[in-house]
Amino acid sequence: MAERGESSASSSREEPSPASAASSSPSSSVQVHEEEGDERGGIEPQGGDFRQHELEQQQIGINYRRNFTVVDDAAAAIRDDTWSCIIVVLTFWFFVSMTLILGVYGSVSLRLGPNSSILLRPTPIFVQSLKVEELDDTKPGPQLYGFYKSPALDVLSNWSEAYNASVPADSHKEWVFYLNEGSQINISYSVTTPGSSLFLVIAEGNEGLAQWLEDPTYPNTTLSWNVIHGAGSVHQQIYTSANYYIAVGNLNTETIEVELDLQLEAYLYNTTQAYYKCTFSRGQCNLNILFPTGNAAIITTPGPGQGTPGDEWYVKLSYGPRWVTYILGIGGLTVLMLAAFNFLNKFRIAHENRGGAQYGQMDSTRAPLLSYKDDDISSWGSSFDSASQDEADLEEFLSQEGKLKEGENGNNTRRLCAICFDAPRDCFFLPCGHCVACFECGTRIVEAGGTCPVCQRNMKKVRKIFTV
Secondary structure (H helix, E strand, O other), X not given: OHHHHHHXXXXXXXXXXXXXXXXXXXXXXXXXXXHHHHXXXXXXXXXXXXXXXHHHHHHHHHHHHHHHHHHHHHHHHHHHHHHHHHHHHHXXXXXXXXXXHHHHOOOEEEEEOOXXXXXXXXXXXXXXXXXXXXXXXXXXXXXXXXXXXXXXXXXXEEEEEEEEEEEOXXXXXXXXXXXXXXXXXXXXXXXXXXXXXXXXXXXXXXXXXXXXXXXXXXHHHOOEEEEEOOEEEEEEEOOOXXXXXXXXXXXXXXXXXXXXXXXXXXXEOOOOOOOEEEOOOOOEEEXXXXXXXXXXXXXXXXXXXXXXXXXXXXXXXXXXXXXXXXXXXXXHHHHHHHHHHHHHHHXXXXXXXXXXXXXXXXXXXXXXXXXXXXXXXXXXXXXXXXXXHHHHXXXXXXXXXXXXXXXXXXXXXXXXXXXXXXXXXXXXXXXXXXXXXXXXXXXXXHHOOEEXXXXXXXXXXXXXXXXX
């Protein structure tokens, strides 16, 4: 009994009472909570610093990749503009060259009458040679002369031609003469068919004759338009060197007889000082055009009665292009256009760099919500990496939301939308996972193609948070 009493006493001394255990338990629990609090207080600032450092590194990487992308895009734009410039210049100069070669200095056929004296002065910049071919070898007579400078127009030639013409109904007859400035045409006519009339016109060039043939009754299409009947005369002064057609037209229903006496006074170029002369003995004549001063060429035909019957000749005039001018023109225009494009591109890039530097120096709280269209860093990588990152960001967001719920006594403004400050934060962005806005504001940002206000990453989706 004594031993049993001692053992019970010892056991009562060794085992604490429930009251004492209860009293000691809160104290130990407080100590544990204080230690955990101390541990959290010592670790959380380090975690916050690490998180801030990570965001700064991420922002630097994004800015570096953004600048690298801008440089690549600028280089690609310069290359595209350069090739566009070259294509535009080549196309433009091709059409200019074809216009000069085939249009202004293209081949042309000439119909020449007696005592013709035609001055040719092609531009030495675009023309290297001059070739004249006689189309009818059986009628010799034209000649080609070469001069270092334009000869004087001081040789006066007078001659007359008489024609007894029968003009069929609804038809016409024509005679062509090349006359220089200062020449004169005097026509005496006599319509031998009684009671009939004809049209007598003097037309300048093929265009004037063609206009008169389209409407013979319209008087303003030719240089001189006359309705003749009986006998009379027509006088015309020449003010421009060109081919002139003397024509009579019959709009009657019967053939009309008419007698014409042409008195022509023409000024011809003086060919005594020519350094080159070709008589078309081989059917064609060639004359080189001197560069850069140039030279003059004169085509002449014999007087009336000195050639074959008809006193008309057909020659073909062609120009040889100076290819060096066209090649240098292409090169010069290309250089000028490239210089202009490079200057504009440098100006644009400098302007964009200044804008990009100002954009990069903005604080994250004041950075624009809409990014540049070429900033698509979030799309780099595979779809698996993006999905994994999205899940990790979502888990991190949920854990942060759990911590926020524990500190409900904290500042309530952190739960409000950072954009409108009216609605609670009830959505998060993908792929970054940040939760800083309400669902309505987040939807507007995503529809506008904007970026996350925190990390400036492109927003692909927005997800609403439902509280249970």
